[in-house]
Amino acid sequence: MQITSWIQLCLRELEGAPIKEHSDIEASFAESERFSKWKTSKREIRFEDVSDRCWIKSCTGGYITEVHLHADGSLDEYTLFGRLHTKGHWELESGVLHITIYKGENTYELSVVGNREPSIHSAIEYKNGEVHSYLKLTPISQ
Structure with missing residues (x-):
């Protein structure tokens, strides 16, 4: 699974907003504390x-x-x-x-x-x- 797909799902779950297209995703979000915390809730x-x-x-x-x-x-x-x-x-x-x-x-x-x-x-x-x-x-x- 591409990092942008992980970020896409994370943003949808954290913000409840419409799903962002891959081209609209900032890959640097993967380094954020919000992303890390969200990822620890996954298995x-x-x-x-x-x-x-x-x-x-x-x-x-x-x-x-x-x-x-x-x-x-x-x-x-x-x-x-x-x-x-x-x-x-x-x-x-x-x-x-x-x-x-x-x-x-x-x-x-x-x-x-x-x-x-x-x-x-x-x-x-x-x-x-x-x-x-x-x-x-x-x-x-x-």
């Missing part, structure tokens, strides 16, 4: 948190889905009530969960950063490479 996502687990994903617009993450790196996503089915894949890299979902002509990409307490994690979602939404995700207990 690495582990393989056992992800493999063969179901997560609930919601966005600021109220769209809620369940995401089934399979051990082989594939995933199935279903809208919570309409049961619209989409597919994609996931990978875990340096404690960050990277998800790609394909819906028709659109590709959605997100990098999920773990939260220490509570276990409701967060991400910025990109639709076809452009900022789309701020997300919250949480694994469902098995």
Whole structure:
């Protein structure tokens, strides 16, 4: 995950403001005390948190889905009530969960950063490479 992506998520969570584009982010913010303090509230996502687990994903617009993450790196996503089915894949890299979902002509990409307490994690979602939404995700207990 690029440092600007970390800063982008941090600013969204600290300021509650609209998501800034990468080009609008000052990389020097990564050296700030605010960024360091925010980062200590995060944790690495582990393989056992992800493999063969179901997560609930919601966005600021109220769209809620369940995401089934399979051990082989594939995933199935279903809208919570309409049961619209989409597919994609996931990978875990340096404690960050990277998800790609394909819906028709659109590709959605997100990098999920773990939260220490509570276990409701967060991400910025990109639709076809452009900022789309701020997300919250949480694994469902098995």
